[in-house]
Amino acid sequence: MELIGDNHKQDVFDTFFENGNFCIVVVDREGYVTYMNESYCRFLNLDKEEVTGKHVTDVIENTRMHLVAESGKEEMADVQYIKGNYMIANRIPLRSEGEVVGAFGMVLFRDTEEWLQMNSHIRDLLLELKAYRSKRREQTGATYALHHIISRSQEVDVLKDKIKQVAPSDVSVLLRGESGTGKELFAHSIHHLSERSNQPFVKVNCAAIPEDLLESELFGYQEGAFTGAKKGGKPGKFQLADGGTLFLDEIGDMPIHAQVKILRVLQEGEVEAIGATHPQKVDVRIIASTHQPLEQLIKDQRFREDLFYRINVVQFHVPALRERKEDIGVLARSLLQKVTDKVGKRVVDFNADVYEAFKRYAWPGNVRELENAIESAVHLTRSELIGLEDLPAAIRSHTDSQSAVKTLKESLEEAEKQAIKDAIQFAEGDKVKAAEVLGIGKSSLYEKVKKYGL
């Protein structure tokens, strides 16, 4: 068989590159177009001369060619939306002597008829997929995964690692921390990382359900159970979460009589709807959260100790925002993006003194308060950069001199945290030895380690 000789190379090149069925583009390492064939120029309604030398992002919609030229990672059969059509794109890095020097891209379509058919088929499939995804999200109810939790601090990184460790098992998790620290995001993430991720995630806000409705909300009712009961009855949150995860948000605010009932369901694995004659088996994983001091509530007989032990198998403390100031900058930028996407206003960043003010402020409402402050500033600002004057007064007026003075509680906690860190390091991780060095009991050390997320 005769190999392609040098004299045929040009013919092969012309046949392939100038073939009307393929749209071809080549970019350099920085993503600037060095070549685009006739069919692609025709398809984009552009002139060959005008295209060469332009950055590919200025020429092709939704392109990823510059990214492939940068990463050196090929992307095959990717669906790309160009000029109202879904196209299939292959993007291959170009190498010379082992170095990436650019990328070669090819968008496929055979003839117009065939392409139109395939395009409408893909369009249908994508629509179906979109509907399926949103339905699944609605059904499973857990929208956030670990990568949605923005952080830079060591405290949150350690927490994320621990979450990954326990999420796959069925163990009950108690999430503690101040309001607005992101406990719900962690609950979603645990569900996502568990074997139950395809099953429902059901949230119960224990503080928000009126006491007289709590039982029917949690356990459901049968038709005719009481006057006003819906035809056909109604399943409770436990039944809805069957096979999945039940997130008991603000469990510390749950009335004591409901605590007794929940405990029974957890012990027996059965739930009895109001008016039902038989109990029904349910299999749920429990994740609970609270900002309340449950130990104190137990002492005050407002929280059942036996329920506490049931839900407190693994406990995580989500640190307050002021305890992880390194997170404030990245969180602020990410929340700004989230807010501007929602509001539809172009605001790109914050002035340097705003970042300073954010770091000085104590954020009693944590990330939720930061998000609200940013949303209000986005609405108020007349510029593309948020300035101090756009911030709520409480944050703006928190001056240097005020922030230099910490509350006594803050100072004591900081010193305690540091002493525990030092002792654990000195004892090379041996907690019994660390407790001895500190002159406190082992259980007291464990409690503090949990409290500070060490």
Ligand SMILES: Nc1ncnc2c1ncn2[C@@H]1O[C@H](COP(=O)(O)OP(=O)(O)OP(=O)(O)O)[C@@H](O)[C@H]1O
């Ligand atoms: N690390 C984070 N990255 C991105 N967004 C976050 C983060 N932490 C919290 N948020 C956002 O802050 C808000 C409050 O978070 P969340 O509801 O999870 O807090 P919470 O601790 O459960 O509060 P509560 O105890 O009041 O229920 C949400 O809008 C959430 O999306």
